[in-house]
Amino acid sequence: MPNSPALARASDIAPVDPPVITPPVDPGRAAMLVEFGVKRHARVVLARLRATARKTARAGLRRRGNGAPLRSVYGVDLVANFRDKTFRYCLYGTYGTYFSDFLKRQRQPFAFLDIGANQGLYSLIAGTNPACTQVLSFEPVGRTHALLGANLAVNGLSGKARAINAGVSDRGGTAAICVKPGHSGVASLDRPGSDGFGGTETITLVSGTDVAGLVGGTEPVIVKIDVEGHEATVVRALAASPLIDRVAAVFYEMDERWADAAAVEATLRAAGFTRFRKHGLGRHYDVMALR
Template structure:
């Protein structure tokens, strides 16, 4: 029964949302609006050529993470790693219990849209934006960014920093630099979407003193380039005991929590 429900929710419904985004995006783009309200209720600066933006607007990503963020009833800090244009930072800001948002987006053009979206929704006062990627070293590397799908940008397999055609130079930090950026007292809810580098990011997070404040991590898994078992083992070793899968097939999300 669960598999049938997952097929409907993550197969049929999600596919329908993708088709809707493809069909209606040209219509919406033709309106020339200065801001567009997404299916999640937040405003975003138009970026219609980008598949990631269109998925944000038409709710293609579903409600799994957004509901988790909106339903929290205790004060918390939201850490958005791989924030892109800021959809989940904006959603978290809708919850008055979210006292601070710390967002990491290393690609300059995407980061500029993130900053514009945060300002558009009035959340700048409690949002710290960092033009940085979390990796296992400090330095500069080159990342490929597809103009028509910014959400596919990744450092996975490119830690050596070799230049690539169409690449963009970004800055990376490791645990010692990251730790003071997370300083605080409240529990943290972390989202990680870094296209295959999730294990590296989690390993660096685990080295920080502030990692003890992380109550939950919502991370993306794609079995084609990441090992779900490796990530789970890493988190279990760091004190996480509960793992809930959202999605089906080779590409899905996992919520890891300490209890």
């Protein structure tokens, strides 16, 4: 990658052995069934109904202004973006609280790496925890990146967090990403069928080594990955980077329709991760990988 202010390297990368974090609280099997069999579906429906109600009350919405920040169920402020399904999910709490509670529970210093940050929900949750020392948020799509930066600003995190307009991959350069109007969260480099979303955008890519060069300090790193089918590539890139020894936890989305769950787990196991906690049901779920 060419040198640029956005990718200026830190000179003090140092491994921590072992990286120590507060572990997540895992629900039992029955609680998991209730969460994903009933509650999550209810939250999706509720988000749709509440968004429809806001559209109907146009006069009140105009008084607030479409760009005014709103308080999310997760306790952070978001710039209003009601036409986007992902925004509504962030606002109304559709994603549940497993990972957000994990971030809030950290009491020892940690850095947060948000790969596929979208509008920044988890960057905001991590950044507002006093134990979090730095946040690096990667979002390659231009308009979504602008909202990410605005959300970091309205939450007072501009000094702690960096919104980086790039996607993480196994190489630097550029690529075409498929984008879907009205649902920013499904933008994808690899997801089958995404070429039918209705549009593409040329984005910047950075490698795992580029990412490692941006993370200063020595504290453990918590990584979140949500990249719509590009997970195996991102994990390989991070595992091959100088940062991997500092990574204490990787929370990643998995959809077995277009991503290889076994390949991702094998790469992380080879990097020293031994515990894999599946959170969800069926072919679409999240995984918490811990050392």
